[in-house]
Amino acid sequence: MTAPILRHLDELRAMTAPWLRAGARIGVVPTMGALHDGHLSLVAAAKKTCDHVILTIFVNPKQFNNPEDLANYPRTETDDARKVARFDIDALWVPDGDQVYPDGFATTVSVSGLTDVMDGAHRPGHFDGVATVVTKLFTQTSATDAFFGEKDFQQLLVVRRLAADLDLGVTVHGCPTIRDIDGLALSSRNLLLSDRARTTAPRLHEEMEEIAAGLSRGEAFAPLREAATTRLLKAGFTKVDYLDLRAQSDLRSVSDTAQPARLFAAAHLAGVRLIDNIAV
Numbered sequence: 001m002t003a004p005i006l007r008h009l010d011e012l013r014a015m016t017a018p019w020l021r022a023g024a025r026i027g028v029v030p031t032m033g034a035l036h037d038g039h040l041s042l043v044a045a046a047k048k049t050c051d052h053v054i055l056t057i058f059v060n061p062k063q064f065n066n067p068e069d070l071a072n073y074p075r076t077e078t079d080d081a082r083k084v085a086r087f088d089i090d091a092l093w094v095p096d097g098d099q100v101y102p103d104g105f106a107t108t109v110s111v112s113g114l115t116d117v118m119d120g121a122h123r124p125g126h127f128d129g130v131a132t133v134v135t136k137l138f139t140q141t142s143a144t145d146a147f148f149g150e151k152d153f154q155q156l157l158v159v160r161r162l163a164a165d166l167d168l169g170v171t172v173h174g175c176p177t178i179r180d181i182d183g184l185a186l187s188s189r190n191l192l193l194s195d196r197a198r199t200t201a202p203r204l205h206e207e208m209e210e211i212a213a214g215l216s217r218g219e220a221f222a223p224l225r226e227a228a229t230t231r232l233l234k235a236g237f238t239k240v241d242y243l244d245l246r247a248q249s250d251l252r253s254v255s256d257t258a259q260p261a262r263l264f265a266a267a268h269l270a271g272v273r274l275i276d277n278i279a280v
Contacts, residue, residue: 002085003055005077005092009099009140015091016052016142024051028093028143030134033057034074034188035083038178042147043087045175053089054141058100063129069273074191093141100136109135111158111165114251118154118264119275122241130155131162138163138170146170151177151185153262153277154251177276179205185276197270200236204276207232208263211243212280221245221255232267241266241273248279 006012019026027050029042039055046053057080064070081092108128114120115127138146146163148156153174160172178186183205184198193201207228214224225243232240246253248260257280264277 001088002081003089003091005081005094007094007096007099009095012054012091012093012140019052020142025144026050026142027053027145027147028137028141029053029055029147030137031055031057032059032073032188033080034076034191035080036178036186036188036190038149038151038186040083040087041178042149042175043084043089045173046145046147047087047089049173050145053087054091054093054143055084055089056093056095056137056141058093058095058133058137060100060129060133061097062101062132063126065123065125072192074188093137095140099140100133108132109162109166111161114154114158114161117246117251117253118242118244119266120154122266127155127158131158134159135162135166135168138168143170145173147173147175149177150174151187151276153264157251183209185274187274189272189274192272194270197236197272201269201274203232203235204237204265204267204269204274205278208243208265208276208278211263212278215245215257215280237267237269239268241268245280 016026027046029046031039043055057077059073061070077094109131110128111131120127148159150156156174163170163172182202184202211224211228215221229240229243244264245261246264248262254261261280262277263280266273266275
């Protein structure tokens, strides 16, 4: 059944008010649309956990530091509604811009520490935009639970931190990365890849697995990273923003896997920026 598409806050509040009175668990799946199987896995997890589920679609201008990137971001609302229909969720929250950022909006939510590295360093202001819109979406939907993919692991930690620090009463669930059969992590940005670039894109994950294998053999991280970066550039990637080994708990830089760690990558291919991470 196709869920209703709500665009105004009074409609959303009218829907959630009786759920709140009943003490129901309200799950929210925040997205920017262009839904793929990774998003749908979050919806499935929310349905298993919560009494009611809201999927949000809002291309948030505050988390884009490149206007061209914002303009090119895929927008596929009709197709998104069709994809999610089989899950029988309660609503799609697709707010008009003024429902999120009304005239005079002057507040920014900022999380320090976790946002100083990787995407925070390469995309100034990005995580302030993420933190601000997520806080808005949590309060607008009256969420008790929220579902995010581990592909954006840094984002997941940032959201968990803000939810705890601001006493939002939202449990933030991290769900496993979903990949295509060739290993490429599913992402809405994959739609922007040309056919040729799409055949090259899985090399990012392959090189990350190669580094992980080297670490498991006791090899040093720095030369593994240098060799992988060289191979990626030879394969057609134009720039590697980072290949970082970091503590899973707080994103501190580490040089080995003596503690739970993750390998993080961001690289550019044919004008598209791809990110990924794996546990090591």
